[in-house]
Amino acid sequence: MSLSYSAQVVLAGVSLLGVAGGVVGSFALLRRQSLLSDALAHAALPGVCVAFLLTESKSSLPLLVGALVSGLLGTLAVTTLVRRSRLKADSAIGVVLSVFFALGIVLLTRIQKLPLGNQSGLDKYLFGQAATLMPRDVATIGALTAVVLLLVAFFYKELKLLCFDREFGASLGWPMRRIELLLVFLLVTVVVVGLQAVGVVLMVAALITPAAAARQWTDRLSTLLLLAAAIGGGVGVAGTLISASWANAPTGPAIVVVSSAVLVVSLLFAPRRGLVWARLRARALARRIRRENLLKDLYLEGERRAAPGALVGWSDLMGQRGQGRRRLSALARSLAASGLLARGSEGVRLTAEGEAAARELVRRHRLWEVYLARRLELPLDHVHRDAEVMEHALTESAVAELEELLGWPERDPHGRPIPRRQGLAAPPSPLRGAA
């Protein structure tokens, strides 16, 4: 697809904007100021209208200045309300956002009734119309984006500290209030630059959604900024192309829909934080616990009958944990495939390998019971349930330390023997033996 010159201009503008939005939006996201940026986007509208009324010019620079001033006023209003009234942040944001926007609508409808008003093109500030970007506008966007990125690079360390440990920065004597102000100024600048392409109403998503998507892939601020910039630029281009090919649909909504799709994919599939992987990990854990429980049940049954490795019938096993026959036999099949047990039509029995694994589990369980009873002095009827969980979680080195700490106990608090680890017949030193 070859693009016309004007389409190239528009794409350049929108991708620059996406880059700046992603970077600044990341800071807003980390500082939990997502909705403050919503408020200041709405607050920019009356400024645009007043600037138009004053200059009657259609060029974007005076309108940008107007938007900048009223966006800053809106932010100031929110912080004043939070600090000086009993309103909470959410109400303060709601009040400022809706009243400033109402004022903007009043001015806008007023302008549309002026002789000049019909051609004012101020409509595009509501939902954004990237197609109306002129080369001159793109130059403005480019210059402001460059300023924003340079400021972020220059004050990177300060902004980082503002996001993660404001108090520490203040204790070092850094001017945190002024850094906060710088961030607000950056936010307002990007919002104002984005108005023409994305519009007042959806600006918040252009800032926050790419940042939220990028956040899923990394825990490092520098990577977050780069990724958010890339996603912001990418969805800007995709959204513009969609809107251009789709009966002139407004650009803002198209960008928001694309970036939300990116966010959903990131939430689901990002490595480590992705919900799909988290679900798979949880299922694998649940499966391991079910397998270990079956091995342990078999061992305990053998212990009860004083016949280790005895054949245990299906019905006895089903009684143990209320598992259905089908689930149980699937579990047994997979354990048999790992060589841990042998199964027949009457029931199952542990193999030597399975016996060793089960011994280890029981050992951990009973050691933990001793720990709880002796060290934490929990009553006897409280220790089993906790040990049921810990037997699956304790690591080998933790078990070794536990054993040493407790002095190689022989029996658990209920008086049952604690199996020894195979190949280790006695405690290493008789002097430190069990009391």
Place this chain on the structure above:
Amino acid sequence: MSPALVIILVGSLVAASCALVGSFLVLRKMALVGDAISHAVLPGIVIAFLLSGSRASLPMLVGAGAFGVLTVLLVELFHKTGRLHEDASIGVVFPVLFSFGVLLISRYANQVDLDLDCVLYGEIAYAPWDQLKLAGQLLGPKALWLNGLVFAVNLLFVGLCYKELKLGTFDPELAAALGFAPTLMHYLLMGSVSLTVVGAFESVGAILVVAMLVVPPATAYLLTERLSRMIALAMAFGVASAIAGYGLARWIDASIAGAIGVAAGGFFLLTFLLSPRHGLIAKALRHRRLSEATAEQMLLLHLKAEGQGLSREHLGRRFGWSEPRLEATLTALTQRGHARRDNGKCYLTESGARFIEATGQELIRDRG
């Protein structure tokens, strides 16, 4: 009915409905959930349009109500994954639903008789001409019926569940412990907000619903500590905004809904400045009175401790006060007879000594 009266009545009904449920939103720190719902009902309305092929109110109510509840569920879903903070979840959910609605409108522009601008600021000006027809009978403006119904439902809901809502707002744990079903109340409230938003949508648009949901209750919140009084005041401010806004819009020839929002903002600003207890001015005055009283007490105490007349220079140095502040404090004290000036020096009087003694006793008693 004259058109002006219809518009004012519709505006007042919207304002009153919004104030009823909005008061709870403000108190529950959920003002921006109202914002989110008001945007997110748009696709519901558009889909209802497309499916029913008309502007019939019932499908619209159902479609928008469903999306209102969906918004709340989605925000909670995103938040509960632990991957996004609550504000960010709100910030990503409502724009995408709203965008979806806008794209639908522009895609099916010829089938959907819905103007993009009206989505934002409504068309209350046409309310008098859109009549409800039933069995060939004209029954009066549709918006009046719709918003009247919404108001009645809200009134019924808040009236019947007042105790449950109140306790769930101020002490959710106690409400749960007493079996007041705070979760059910939460969802009923969200449903009620959705219903209110839909009713108001056609008249005042997406964003001015937020103005009505948040601004009058926030104004009332600055004036009172009682829930019942807050709701009543919020409704009064809402109705006053509707009337004043209509006047303003007629006067400057601009959007009525926008002007109503501006009027609500005006009432809010006045209250923020002038509220007797929480207003900026009252607080500043209180602060000043307190600092004056403290300065007077400090000066008297110092005179008493020194036990002799002290010069102005000494006092100025001792307290680090500016000349006007020292002068004001001395003047206030001599006027009340607690101190007297003689030969450029300042002395404690009999009544000043008694006063500072009594104040000291009082302070000790309060501390103890």
